Amino acid sequence: MPANTKGTMKILSIGKTLSHEDLAITSVSSSSLPEIHNIQTYDYVIINGGDGTIRRVLNQLHNLSRMPTFILNPTGSFNVVAKIHRAPKIGSVLDSLAKGERPKTQKHHLFKMNDELFLFSAGNMGDLQHIFLSETLRFGWLKHGIAKYILAVIFLFPVHVIMTPFMLMSSTRFFIFTPLRFIKKFGSFYGEVHEVDLDLDNDYNMIELDGDIVNVKGRHLRIRQAGNVRVVTKQ
Missing domain, CATH: 3.40.50 (Rossmann fold)
Incomplete structure (x- = not known):
């Protein structure tokens, strides 16, 4: 040593x-x-x-x-x-x-x-529906692993196919996924974030954040960069 x-x-x-x-x-x-x-x-x-x-x-x-x-x-x-x-x-x-x-x-x-x-994901579109259903399935043999997420995708696929185009055109819906930053912005999808201001319909909103569901008070959302941290990676 x-x-x-x-x-x-x-x-x-x-x-x-x-x-x-x-x-x-x-x-x-x-x-x-x-x-x-x-x-x-x-x-x-x-x-x-x-x-x-x-x-x-x-x-x-x-x-x-x-x-x-x-x-x-x-x-x-x-x-x-x-x-x-x-x-x-x-x-x-x-x-x-x-x-x-x-x-x-x-x-x-x-x-x-x-x-x-x-850290990388936020939204109130299909991501929110997917996480909500996945967490509902978190019990028994589905509690651990990715099976609950796969089942949620299968169950929600028809809804996503129909609703996603409308959500992408909505000013009160959004989805941020920064690993796809090369897309920058497509409708209400954001791959890159500098500063985004959104006004939603309600004063209480369920939002997905990195796989968590949080309840946000207030219809105005201000989304911005907040610095960085150092993370250990492979040599």
């Missing part, structure tokens, strides 16, 4: 208890995160979970005065953010840190919709 690695490097694991014989890792549940007041003193923060978990964690942490580097341990169904950054296996990252090696990182751009942070 490199000299002083265990004593000088601070690592926080959120959502799962992790250990390594050559590293000091503090593990906390995501629900107890608000009680941790010294997160800016950690060098690395491991987020264990899927896209929704990553969003909820960063929603609490993105205003820190000093932002740690984030290590993703994807355990969700889709893990889009982890795929974007080709997140390496958690064991290999910890082994590299124990050797004193500095892992390669990439920037991940963050976005805000009013007060809610999101």
